Amino acid sequence: MNWQEISGNWVILPRQPLGMIHFLGGALVGTAPHLSYRTLLEWLPKQGYGVIATPFLSTFDHGAIARQVLSQFESVFDRLQAQNRLGQDYLPIYGLGHSMGCKLHLLIGSAFQVKRAGNIFLAYNNYPAMRAVPFLESFQGNPALTVEFVPSPAETQAIIAQEYEVRRNLLIQFSNDDIDQTRSLEEVLLQRFPSMTAVQTLPGNHLTPLSQDMAWQTGDIFTPFDAIAQWFKQESTRDLNQLKREILRWLNPTIGFQ
Numbered sequence: 001m002n003w004q005e006i007s008g009n010w011v012i013l014p015r016q017p018l019g020m021i022h023f024l025g026g027a028l029v030g031t032a033p034h035l036s037y038r039t040l041l042e043w044l045p046k047q048g049y050g051v052i053a054t055p056f057l058s059t060f061d062h063g064a065i066a067r068q069v070l071s072q073f074e075s076v077f078d079r080l081q082a083q084n085r086l087g088q089d090y091l092p093i094y095g096l097g098h099s100m101g102c103k104l105h106l107l108i109g110s111a112f113q114v115k116r117a118g119n120i121f122l123a124y125n126n127y128p129a130m131r132a133v134p135f136l137e138s139f140q141g142n143p144a145l146t147v148e149f150v151p152s153p154a155e156t157q158a159i160i161a162q163e164y165e166v167r168r169n170l171l172i173q174f175s176n177d178d179i180d181q182t183r184s185l186e187e188v189l190l191q192r193f194p195s196m197t198a199v200q201t202l203p204g205n206h207l208t209p210l211s212q213d214m215a216w217q218t219g220d221i222f223t224p225f226d227a228i229a230q231w232f233k234q235e236s237t238r239d240l241n242q243l244k245r246e247i248l249r250w251l252n253p254t255i256g257f258q
Contacts, residue, residue, distance in 0.1 A: 001045050003034050009076045010034035010053040012042065013085060017050035018252065019092040019117065022073050024101030026125070027058040027132070029210060037098070039212050039240065047248055047255055049094075050086070052076055058100070060129060061150045066107035070114070092117035094251065095166070098209045099125040102185070103156060110163040118168035120247060123177055123206050124185045126153045161188045168196045170250045172243065174204040200246050204239035211240040 004011045010033060021044055029036040033053035041051050054069040077093075080086050094117055095105040102121040108114060125132075129148050151159060169189055173182035182199070189197040202208075248255055 001042075007076045007079065008055070008072050010055070011051070011076060011080070012045050013050040013080075014045045014048055016048075016087040017045075017091060018048040019094060020050045020052060020077065020086070021094050021096050022105075023051055023053040024056070024069060024095070024097045024104045025053070026099030026101055030101060031055050031057060036210055040209055040244070043244060047251075049251065050091075056104075060147055062100075062103060062156075063107060063111070063150055066104045066111065069104060070108050070112060095119040096122070096247075098122040099206065106156070106160050106164060106185075107151075109166040110159045114166075116166045118170070118250075119166050120170045120172070120250065121182070121185065122172050122209050122243075123174060123180050124171065124182045125179055125206075126156055126181050126184070127179065128153050157184065157188060160185070161191070164189070164192060167193045169193065169198070170246075171197065171199045172246060173199075173201050174206065174208055174239075175201055176203075176205040179206055198250065202239070202242050202246060204243065208239045208243060211237070213237075 001012050001014065012034075023033055023037070023041060024030060025033040025037055033055060034041065037053070041053060044051050052073055054072050056065050056069050059065060093115060095108070097103075097105040097119070099122070102124040103126055105119050105121070109116060109119060132149075171182050171186055171189070173180045186197070186199050
């Protein structure tokens, strides 16, 4: 299975998909999700799930980004259906987001009437612009230059609390993540859908979903650098594998982990 670029999206499909996953990555790394999240996303088709990863450029208007990535996703999904590449008339659609991508899926599920079997949120982040964009700190004392994301963090929380309609949700936070805000999202979603919201804390950090397989070739003599590289690979692989298990268990408990 190889990636295909279709209508501005990156698509990878198994022969008979069990479902379709719409993936949105974090700020900056979301511009090339098929590369930044390659190991995680290429694993999903091996479990039977198609992936449509939609790139986006970060701006302050998160509402506009959400509208754009939804339009791109629906365009390619309809095209795949018309080409009979999805194998069945009904295919469950799941949202999968990391960091800023979580906020985009939340806005999509609040502002638009979308059919989603569920959403998975990895390391949700909803910081204000002053904290999320480092150079803005230099303008903090000048009201004329003060900017904020649209919707703002507070507005986003209110929108989710009042309008979010995707009932089944999985929230995953990582144990060593200083910028995670999953708990604030958990409070809101548990109020809306208490029996359909699951929360997991896994080992790892904010970059765990970006972990990549590393091919480290040792020389004739095993050096301390080889030991460090192997340790790092084992640690990152273990955390990513745990993440994969939880995602798969939530998507389809009947499928064995591969």
